[in-house]
Amino acid sequence: MATAVIATIGEDRPGLVNELSELVVRLNLNIEDSRMAVLAGEFAVLMSVAGEDALLDELEQQLTALCADSGLAHLFRRSTQRAAEDxxxxxxxxxxxxxxxxxxxxxxxxxxxxxxxxxxxxxxxxxxxxxxxxxxxxxxxxxxxxxxxxxxxxxxxxxxxxxxxxxxxxxx
Missing domain, CATH: 3.30.70.260 (ACT domain)
Structure with a gap:
């Protein structure tokens, strides 16, 4: 199982969470952790998404297209879990x-x-x-x-x- 961290930001409007989460679900990926908030009128999303490598590659491509169409800025970064520390x-x-x-x-x-x-x-x-x-x-x-x-x-x-x-x- 691979993980990616996604950050998106754009003008707040109804439906953004639905669009982003629908994209993840459609690819059979899982949102494991997320933070979402409106800051100064901009809607900001941070989420950790897990699934197969090939599906995360597809998510990155589709997210780029969705953000271009929706006027959102985004970052997509592959992640690895840190070793547990005491x-x-x-x-x-x-x-x-x-x-x-x-x-x-x-x-x-x-x-x-x-x-x-x-x-x-x-x-x-x-x-x-x-x-x-x-x-x-x-x-x-x-x-x-x-x-x-x-x-x-x-x-x-x-x-x-x-x-x-x-x-x-x-x-x-």
């Missing part, structure tokens, strides 16, 4: 008044410690009474086996305090 998953949550650089600072904190970010989601909302833009971030990191989760959580909270962020890090 890691501990932890979730971080950060809230702050919105300003540039928050994602970069958080990513830098983990990167400087050799910690992989597995998933990251952000959104901005407005405070109910003041209308102030509030930034919310949630992420999942993979701690190497030798990392002390409690020590890292304390360091992360201190880092957040230092940068005017309200942040926590918890293990599963």
């Amino acid at each position: 890691t501990l998953a932890c979730q971080a949550r950060v809230t702050a008044m919105d300003h540039p650089g928050i994602v970069n600072r958080i990513a830098g904190f983990f990167s400087s410690r050799g910690i992989n970010i597995r998933e990251l989601n952000t959104e901005t909302e407005h405070a109910a009474h003041t209308g102030t833009p509030i930034f919310n971030l949630t992420l999942t990191v993979e701690l190497p086996a030798h990392t002390n989760a409690a020590t890292l959580a304390s360091a992360f909270e201190a880092f957040c305090d230092e940068h005017g962020l309200d942040g926590t890090l918890r293990s599963d």
